[in-house]
Amino acid sequence: MAPLRPATQTVGILGGMGPAAGADFARLFVEACSERMVQLGIPVHDQAYPEHWLAQVPIPDRTAALDDTRAGAHQPAEPLLQATGRLAALGARAVAIACNTAHAWHGLLQQRFPQLVVLHGVQEVVARLAARQVGSVGLLATRGAYDAGLYQGELERAGITCHLPTEDERERLMQGIYDGVKAGNYVLARQRFESVALALQQRHGVATLVMGCTEIPLALSEGGRLPGLALVNPSAVLAAALARQAYLDAVPAAT
Amino acid sequence: MAPLRPATQTVGILGGMGPAAGADFARLFVEACSERMVQLGIPVHDQAYPEHWLAQVPIPDRTAALDDTRAGAHQPAEPLLQATGRLAALGARAVAIACNTAHAWHGLLQQRFPQLVVLHGVQEVVARLAARQVGSVGLLATRGAYDAGLYQGELERAGITCHLPTEDERERLMQGIYDGVKAGNYVLARQRFESVALALQQRHGVATLVMGCTEIPLALSEGGRLPGLALVNPSAVLAAALARQAYLDAVPAAT
Known part of the structure; x- marks a missing residue:
């Protein structure tokens, strides 16, 4: 016992x-x-x-x-x-x-x-991606993380291409994070995150998305609405x- | 902002x-x-x-x-x-x-x-039940909680009838808690908890079940398999x- x-x-x-x-x-x-x-x-x-x-x-x-x-x-x-x-x-x-x-x-x-x-x-995530020989990813994150280049620098050092959202898409992500998850509105959050995920997939053909803000996986999950996209949860x-x-x-x- | x-x-x-x-x-x-x-x-x-x-x-x-x-x-x-x-x-x-x-x-x-x-x-749960004028409940708990009379005493003071599982059913709950949730086997846990919940419902006609062990709500949820039973989660x-x-x-x- x-x-x-x-x-x-x-x-x-x-x-x-x-x-x-x-x-x-x-x-x-x-x-x-x-x-x-x-x-x-x-x-x-x-x-x-x-x-x-x-x-x-x-x-x-x-x-x-x-x-x-x-x-x-x-x-x-x-x-x-x-x-x-x-x-x-x-x-x-x-x-x-x-x-x-x-x-x-x-x-x-x-x-x-x-x-x-x-x-x-961030280094743990990039090491995991490199070990799996992922060649390119799309990055969902906060404006602060983009501006500080938190993921971009580590990904570049590992030779992994990083596709970023446009200014307008970053604004949508911030709405999903702040007006969505942080304010308790998960429906709004999911809609915003999904729309940017799909935009990155269509524009760059990415198959792997890094959910580079802890709020994002609380509202976004793999499966039906994002076919063909593998989501990486840095928290996990x-x-x-x-x-x-x-x-x-x-x-x-x-x- | x-x-x-x-x-x-x-x-x-x-x-x-x-x-x-x-x-x-x-x-x-x-x-x-x-x-x-x-x-x-x-x-x-x-x-x-x-x-x-x-x-x-x-x-x-x-x-x-x-x-x-x-x-x-x-x-x-x-x-x-x-x-x-x-x-x-x-x-x-x-x-x-x-x-x-x-x-x-x-x-x-x-x-x-x-x-x-x-x-x-326990007092918070009993106060909530009393406020909702619940007259009787079934109690799912650990052997320790039953033996110490943790819920029974408080429920009695509030005039709420408490229906307890049989010895055999208590053993099944302990299996669900220890060999199930605490050991990471949620399928076993759910099976054990549901079988005791249904037994209490059939034997005593209870409509409210107190999930009096924090492991139980991790595997047992309301809905399809337990029609007519309201589950009280003391953690919530x-x-x-x-x-x-x-x-x-x-x-x-x-x-």
């Missing part, structure tokens, strides 16, 4: 950007832990999961901050650093940022907390990377 | 019992916060949610502990107290326990942390109570 606990590391999730995406990231992390246990031959039960903490803290809007560099403007850096410090104090050894756009501050967090592994979700990829960190010491010495 | 933040209180969620249920509780809490904001006329956006922390910590099995009162047996009390203390240190003013059976330790937690509101999920009721605590200071003075 009570198998031994595997060796696990405490990990943390930086959420609140938005909160629905943070909660969904916790769900994906628990799923990823179950899969990791199966891979490692660990019987799945409550006490075999790693201790993990989800911090859902109010963080100023990331895209607005990247757009407004005046001194004194509301910036996410300080609350992101504070929440990361609190996760470290709770014993976290690795942290995942449950927001694509907030990866603009990844370097700062990793620099200030050298004792932590701050996972880089990052959650799997966090699960690998959590079970780092549980890996049999032989492998 | 950035409305003022409403006055909110930081709240905490005691999870890990099991972790999938803890993550689902976070989702339900975020939904409950959106609904609360709509009720209070607060525009829904990321920064209007209360700071909240989900603690997913390994807690010894609650039913096993209630069954084994020997000194030195693995007991949930100590890790529950530790996690509650850490939530308090993070600034939480109210805490919800995302496990029905763990409410056997509610009194201890509330006594040791008088500065916190430790919500009582408790999440709504926690959202009320979080927005306690945001309530207009006039109401």
Whole structure:
């Protein structure tokens, strides 16, 4: 009834950007832990999961901050650093940022907390795409993520072509993210996301779409309405990377 | 683009019992916060949610502990107290326990942390049933929750008849909870839960079923297979109570 606990590391999730995406990231992390246990031959039960903490803290809007560099403007850096410090104090050894756009501050967090592994979700996604020999993708993201070039730079380094929406389509994505998911209107969100996904598919013939904002997979899913399009959910990829960190010491010495 | 933040209180969620249920509780809490904001006329956006922390910590099995009162047996009390203390240190003013059976330790937690509101999920559910003038319910729960009489006592005080499964049916529920949800086998879980739900419906004519274990709603849902049965999800009721605590200071003075 009570198998031994595997060796696990405490990990943390930086959420609140938005909160629905943070909660969904916790769900994906628990799923990823179950899969990791199966891979490692660990019987799945409550006490075999790693201790993990989800911090859902109010963080100023990331895209607005990247757009407004005046001194004194509301910036996410300080609350992101504070929440990361609190996760470290709770014993976290690795942290995942449950927001694509907030990866603009990844370097700062990793620099200030050298004792932590701050996972880089964008690099994890690009590594996964490269391993699967994907040659080109369409990118759905926030204006902040486009302007900061978060995905474009990493994709280019991996030799993967990145197709971007037009100005008008980016505006539609922002409506889906802000007036849609973040305001609780999922019908509007899905309509906006689907229309841009189809536009990228028709214009560039992309077969793979990166949903590069945590709000997008909350409203957009594979299947009937988007035939021929494989959707990549960066949250699922990052959650799997966090699960690998959590079970780092549980890996049999032989492998 | 950035409305003022409403006055909110930081709240905490005691999870890990099991972790999938803890993550689902976070989702339900975020939904409950959106609904609360709509009720209070607060525009829904990321920064209007209360700071909240989900603690997913390994807690010894609650039913096993209630069954084994020997000194030195693995007991949930100590890790529950530790996690509650850490939530308090993070600034939480109210805490919800995302496990029905763990409410056997509610009194201890509330006594040791008088500065916190430790919500009582079972009392919240019974108050909701009484407000809706429900006269009788069927109860699906763990062996620990049945043996501790967690729901039976509160229901009796409210004058609500509580129909319980037979010994054999309780064993089936435990299989659905432990070999099913907690081990990742949702097909087995659903089959076990549905068979007991139907048995209670046929034997006692109950129209309302309380899913008194956080694992049960993860596999059992209303609709096609259980016609005529209203399912009460205590996690959703408790999440709504926690959202009320979080927005306690945001309530207009006039109401």
